[in-house]
Amino acid sequence: MTSVTLNPADFTRRSPVYRELRDAGARFVESFGGAIAEDFMESAEAEAKSAAGLALADLSLLPHFGFKGRETVDWLCSQGVDVGDQDNVAYRQEDGVLAAKLAPREVLLIADIAGRSDLCARLADSASIEEEVEAFPVPRGDGYFWFLVLGESAPAMFAKICGVDLRPSSFGELEIAQTSVARMNVVIVRCDLGETPAYYVLGDVASASYLWACLLDAMEEFDGRLVGHGAIRHLAGV
Known part of the structure; x- marks a missing residue:
């Protein structure tokens, strides 16, 4: 493994926690x-x-993009995106992208863990062309951070700072909670990495x-640690 690293400050696009x-x-x-922190x-x-116990990773640079509007779901379906009827559920696409349905008129697209899919970019371009469609792009990639908390102790850690029961027995795979963590409004999506519980x-x-x-x-109580994108890809098998 090389020790060569880059300076995130040299790039126009930066994670909001690159200094940390x-x-x-x-x-x-x-x-x-x-x-990106590899x-x-x-x-x-x-x-x-080490992430099997409790770990935190930053995925903020990976593609994530939102759509709002009366025709959002119908338009996304016309573009080949699988979005079901139920809100607060993330629908996994064939390429690994998640279509997180936050409301009847709002969907957040979250890239596959390796960031290989071009779905977010393709749909953003298509929506900007189809001006008559009421499905408006929302550039969440610039406005939203994206963290990943994973490990067996993740639900217990969340219990200290979040009122929603995120234990696997109560919060299923691909379920969404729009809630407060440490008194801050967030979107939580359960998206396990193999056998490892994981939460966006x-x-x-x-x-x-x-x-x-x-x-x-x-996380300190549970001996949690930081991990890079390389470990996340390894756990996901990609």
Whole structure:
């Protein structure tokens, strides 16, 4: 494993917590138009193993994009996106992208864990062309951070700072909770990585540093740690 790293500040596109990641010893690689935390000077296998207990990763640079409007669901379905009738459920696409239905007229698209799908970009381009359709793009990639909390102790950690019961017995795979974590409004999507419980946490980018610090504080009791994108891909088998 190389120790060569990049400076996220050299890129126009940056994670809202790049300073925190840098100070924690992250090794950055160029990806998704910026510099993403690939690891913390350990192999992907070693970090993935430690993530079994409790870990936190930043995925904010991966594509995520929203749509709002009266015709949002119908238009997305016409574009080949599978969106069901039930709200607060994430519908997994064939390429791994999640179509998270937040409301009857609002859907948040969340990239596959490797960020290989071009679905978000393709739909954003299509929506901007079809001006007569009431399905308006919402650039969540710029306005929302995207964190990943994973590990067996994740539900117990969340219980300290969130009123929703996120235990697997109560909160199913691909369920969505629009709730408060550490007194901040967020969207939580359960999206396990193999046998490892995992939760996407998305919210207002202006409060990213605040919530990052709150999560790290809540994780301390459980010996939680930071992991990079390499470990997440390893756990996902991609």
